[in-house]
Amino acid sequence: MAKKNLAVGIDIGGTNTVFGFVDREGNIVAEGRMTTCNYEKAEGYIAALYEKIMLTGKEIKQGFELKGFGIGAPMGNINKGTIEYSAALPWKGVIPLSDIFHAHTKLPVIVTNDANAAAVGEMIYGGAKKMKDFVVITLGTGLGSGFVVDGKLMYGHDGFAGEIGHTPVRPESSDRECGCGKKGCLETYVSATGLKRTFIKILADSRQPSEFRKYSFDAINAEMIFNAAKKGDKLAIRAFEKTGKILGYKLAEVISHTSPEAIFLFGGLAMAKDLIFKPAKKYMEEYLLSIYQNKVKLLPSKLNTKNAAVLGASSLVWSNIES
Amino acid sequence: MAKKNLAVGIDIGGTNTVFGFVDREGNIVAEGRMTTCNYEKAEGYIAALYEKIMLTGKEIKQGFELKGFGIGAPMGNINKGTIEYSAALPWKGVIPLSDIFHAHTKLPVIVTNDANAAAVGEMIYGGAKKMKDFVVITLGTGLGSGFVVDGKLMYGHDGFAGEIGHTPVRPESSDRECGCGKKGCLETYVSATGLKRTFIKILADSRQPSEFRKYSFDAINAEMIFNAAKKGDKLAIRAFEKTGKILGYKLAEVISHTSPEAIFLFGGLAMAKDLIFKPAKKYMEEYLLSIYQNKVKLLPSKLNTKNAAVLGASSLVWSNIES
Numbered sequence: 001m002a003k004k005n006l007a008v009g010i011d012i013g014g015t016n017t018v019f020g021f022v023d024r025e026g027n028i029v030a031e032g033r034m035t036t037c038n039y040e041k042a043e044g045y046i047a048a049l050y051e052k053i054m055l056t057g058k059e060i061k062q063g064f065e066l067k068g069f070g071i072g073a074p075m076g077n078i079n080k081g082t083i084e085y086s087a088a089l090p091w092k093g094v095i096p097l098s099d100i101f102h103a104h105t106k107l108p109v110i111v112t113n114d115a116n117a118a119a120v121g122e123m124i125y126g127g128a129k130k131m132k133d134f135v136v137i138t139l140g141t142g143l144g145s146g147f148v149v150d151g152k153l154m155y156g157h158d159g160f161a162g163e164i165g166h167t168p169v170r171p172e173s174s175d176r177e178c179g180c181g182k183k184g185c186l187e188t189y190v191s192a193t194g195l196k197r198t199f200i201k202i203l204a205d206s207r208q209p210s211e212f213r214k215y216s217f218d219a220i221n222a223e224m225i226f227n228a229a230k231k232g233d234k235l236a237i238r239a240f241e242k243t244g245k246i247l248g249y250k251l252a253e254v255i256s257h258t259s260p261e262a263i264f265l266f267g268g269l270a271m272a273k274d275l276i277f278k279p280a281k282k283y284m285e286e287y288l289l290s291i292y293q294n295k296v297k298l299l300p301s302k303l304n305t306k307n308a309a310v311l312g313a314s315s316l317v318w319s320n321i322e323s
Numbered sequence: 324m325a326k327k328n329l330a331v332g333i334d335i336g337g338t339n340t341v342f343g344f345v346d347r348e349g350n351i352v353a354e355g356r357m358t359t360c361n362y363e364k365a366e367g368y369i370a371a372l373y374e375k376i377m378l379t380g381k382e383i384k385q386g387f388e389l390k391g392f393g394i395g396a397p398m399g400n401i402n403k404g405t406i407e408y409s410a411a412l413p414w415k416g417v418i419p420l421s422d423i424f425h426a427h428t429k430l431p432v433i434v435t436n437d438a439n440a441a442a443v444g445e446m447i448y449g450g451a452k453k454m455k456d457f458v459v460i461t462l463g464t465g466l467g468s469g470f471v472v473d474g475k476l477m478y479g480h481d482g483f484a485g486e487i488g489h490t491p492v493r494p495e496s497s498d499r500e501c502g503c504g505k506k507g508c509l510e511t512y513v514s515a516t517g518l519k520r521t522f523i524k525i526l527a528d529s530r531q532p533s534e535f536r537k538y539s540f541d542a543i544n545a546e547m548i549f550n551a552a553k554k555g556d557k558l559a560i561r562a563f564e565k566t567g568k569i570l571g572y573k574l575a576e577v578i579s580h581t582s583p584e585a586i587f588l589f590g591g592l593a594m595a596k597d598l599i600f601k602p603a604k605k606y607m608e609e610y611l612l613s614i615y616q617n618k619v620k621l622l623p624s625k626l627n628t629k630n631a632a633v634l635g636a637s638s639l640v641w642s643n644i645e646s
Contacts, residue, residue: 075614084614133480147580149472149479156472156582157456158618166612167576170493180612253490257470257580259479289489289503291398291407295481 009314026125068108070316072117079159119146121312139269199239248283332637349448393639395440402482442469444635449625462592522562571606
């Protein structure tokens with residue numbers, strides 16, 4: 001039997017690192033995880049990670065040929081193979097991730113941020129297989145975006161294209177503080193954290209009875225608000241509507257920049273389905289210039305599984321081989 | 324002597340059409356013009372235009388080989404070679420400009436909007452010769468934008484990428500009506516017309532004496548405001564500052580989408596130099612996410628001459644040949 005080609009996808013998060021061996025069709029044949037934050041230096045972390053990956057590879061029964069490593073990491077820079085000044089990770093400054101990795105392997109190592117990895121994943125395995133121009137918006141703790149233009153991931157001049165999470169929703173008139181040091185960034189409204197902040201402000205303005213008045217800010221999370229909204233809680237539904245509306249007009253703006261065929265929503269908040277898609281679609285169409293209206297598809301990511309980040313990271317390897 | 328290669332650049336405006344025979348270095352060797360609005364049908368207009376171009380070509384002394392026609396037109400669609408629903412032109416609906424032109428010639432005919440033509444012109448003849456990722460913003464009666472991504476003009480899925488003139492400055496809180504039917508679009512603030520509207524509102528709020536109180540809305544234009552600002556008129560300077568500020572934070576947003584090496588300002592308002600560049604640069608940097616700060620050049624277009632639009636249109640031919 002011919003050897004199967006596999007790629008390793010690695011998702012580096014602030015707390016945990018998850019990885020998997022993935023085939024060209026997006027099947028994960030082996031996987032593993034380790035903590036990210038136990039290593040003072042990136043070199044030690046990578047050495048431990050590489051060893052763990054190799055051990056996991058030995059468990060795979062079928063013969064395979066490894067084609068490379070794809071890494072999704074906060075502030076990952078695809079031009080340079082680095083992580084730069086990531087607030088989420090334990091190592092400060094510019095970390096030459098790809099170089100450190102190459103001390104262990106001669107195979108290709110491609111580094112990018114989670115949202116770019118999700119965009120390539122959508123193109124290689126997901127709903128954008130036949131698309132040349134599309135956008136993926138990742139809605140997690142923050143908001144990321146990856147743009148594919150004419151069949152290729154858009155890097156920009158310095159490898160940092162697609163940071164729309166830090167564009168303002170209302171310049172100069174928002175008090176909502178962002179982790180980046182500015183106020184009123186899109187991700188302070190449209191993300192799991194943003195939904196919660198909006199919900200708690202709605203709760204404070206309203207006089208309506210709510211079980212949530214018993215919980216602290218820290219105790220409330222997006223999933224609780226989602227469950228309440230599903231049961232018909234009006235304040236929770238209003239929080240989703242407001243979040244979707246802000247997302248909708250930012251999507252109109254995104255379309256005016258790059259004129260995509262589709263926009264995919266990826267991650268936790270996107271799983272709230274109609275609660276977020278309905279207002280987002282409505283206000284997106286309302287704010288769109290007429291030449292774009294009723295043309296651009298707003299779709300859930302087809303990678304929306306627990307392994308989505310690993311899939312996205314692994315897809316970088318196939319994309320690198322096939323381009 | 325070898326024949327010189329020439330391209331015809333055509334700039335179609337609502338009132339006049341201007342064209343020129345241009346060499347690869349951006350020298351215009353012959354030019355001409357005709358009215359746009361005398362022709363009820365696009366077919367008749369194109370027939371007359373083609374004849375006029377051929378007559379002008381006969382005046383060129385040196386032997387040359389014509390390589391194609393580049394056309395810049397409002398709502399020109401590069402994917403389809405059409406003009407679509409342009410409010411500025413006399414022909415309604417979708418006009419298959421390239422097809423109509425091909426009744427007269429077998430040479431390539433490339434159609435796009437003025438801003439995309441300006442972007443390609445900057446790359447072929449101007450300040451972006453060695454750049455692969457940059458943006459051109461055209462500031463005329465309206466505001467257009469052309470994006471070059473990885474060395475190629477970004478069209479988007481339907482050929483309409485780069486309509487940032489119709490993204491909102493402040494969603495839901497602007498009363499300023501736009502020609503597109505929406506309110507508060509960027510071009511209602513940042514354009515020759517936008518500057519004038521802002522200036523007249525500043526005049527209405529202020530109690531400061533001003534010669535402009537003698538002039539009607541219709542009698543005031545951007546050039547008068549520019550001349551007043553140069554002489555130190557505080558209200559005129561304030562209008563430029565406000566316009567530059569709004570431009571500045573929109574530029575920050577543009578950078579967060581595509582991460583360009585440089586942004587070029589093109590057209591009348593850009594010729595106001597520091598009056599517009601200083602506030603635009605200041606607020607652009609202020610609103611930028613730190614990873615982009617002090618990296619992106621804000622530059623005047625090197626095509627800023629009276630023939631810029633013809634140059635831009637002609638460059639489409641070279642770009643088509645060389646890509």
